[in-house]
Amino acid sequence: MPADAALLSLGENAVFAGGGLVAKVGRDAALLDRARHELRVAAWLAGHGVPAVRAAEPAPRVAEGRPVTLWHRLPDATGPAGPADLATLLRVIHALPEPDFALPPRDLLGGVERWLRLAGDAIDPADAAYLRQRRDAFAAEAAALTPHLPRGPIHGDALPRNVHLGPSGPVLVDLETFSGDLREHDLVVLALSKDRYGLPADAYDTFVRVYGWDVREWEGCGVLRGARETASCAWVAQHAPAGAAARAEFARRVASLREGDAAVRWYPF
Known part of the structure; x- marks a missing residue:
């Protein structure tokens, strides 16, 4: 470099x-x-x-x-990628056959312990214990889910920010979480973005229209949503030692989980 x-x-x-x-x-x-x-x-x-x-x-x-x-390096972006670009790529990914190597299951909660360890004394030990309890509970519930869609290759962190919109169209980036698991994992992400991160309702509707199905119709949606919220809260914790902004966002997220308030706005960090 x-x-x-x-x-x-x-x-x-x-x-x-x-x-x-x-x-x-x-x-x-x-x-x-x-x-x-x-x-x-x-x-x-x-x-x-x-x-x-x-x-x-x-x-x-x-x-x-x-x-x-x-x-x-990809060509300069022609603009921000949107939900339709993401949905288009997910349809391609979800139609792929299994590779000739083993894709791991989507270990959505697997990073929680490491993120909490990196947070150290910058977060309340009681909050860390609470997130560990949530992790264990949602991991057990997720393992028992009956999917609506066939299992297969998924991106694992399906957000528009992981799509680069270039001159030739949308390109998928950040492939670290690629897994072989419930396709619903990729679809819950945008549903959570609508509820927690301010994604407009019409943008979510566009995502559903292009993909062809709304994961919120599935009875397991709440379980995968809860697991992802737990992971997203713990992910911010690793940044807490570096500054007040991360500590404030972590506090906002963990308080909303403790209070069961699904409408509290979270902010990308």
């Missing part, structure tokens, strides 16, 4: 762009297997001609104990 590479985002990974490449640097060594998985998925999607980000190297590097993956 060039010395003047620019930081694009900071979350599970620090993402830098320079020249024709993008580098994703994981927070810690525990993400190495996840990086390997993402590269394998990228190669599989390329083989099926799916419009998705393409890897520049077939295996991750390791720098100071952190996994680093390199990707071909």
Whole structure:
């Protein structure tokens, strides 16, 4: 990467762009297997001609104990991706056959412990214990769900922010959570975005129309929603040591969960 590479985002990974490449640097060594998985998925999607980000190297590097993956930089976006772009790509993904390697189940709650550990003393231990209890309860309920759609390949974090809208149309990015599981996982995300993050009702309706089905009609929707809310709250916790904004957002989220208030607005972090 060039010395003047620019930081694009900071979350599970620090993402830098320079020249024709993008580098994703994981927070810690525990993400190495996840990086390997993402590269394998990228190669599989390329083989099926799916419009998705393409890897520049077939295996991750390791720098100071952190996994680093390199990707071909996409053309500049022509505008923000919307729910229709996401739904179009999900229809393609959900029609794919199983790959010739094992896709893991969508371990939606698997990161909770690590995120809480990274939060450390920056959050109330009682809040951490509460999220662990929610994690365990929703994990058990999710395992018992009867799906409406056939199981198969899913993106796992199906949000418009994980779609790049370029000159040739929408392109799927951030493939780390690609899984083999309930297709409903990919659809609950936008339903939650409508309720928690201010996605307009007409935008959600467009998503449903393009995809062809509304996951809210499924009796298991509330379980997957609750599991995702738990994970999303714990995800913010890892940022709490870095500043007051993350601590305030974490407090807002965990309080709304404790109070059972599904209408409290959450803000992207």
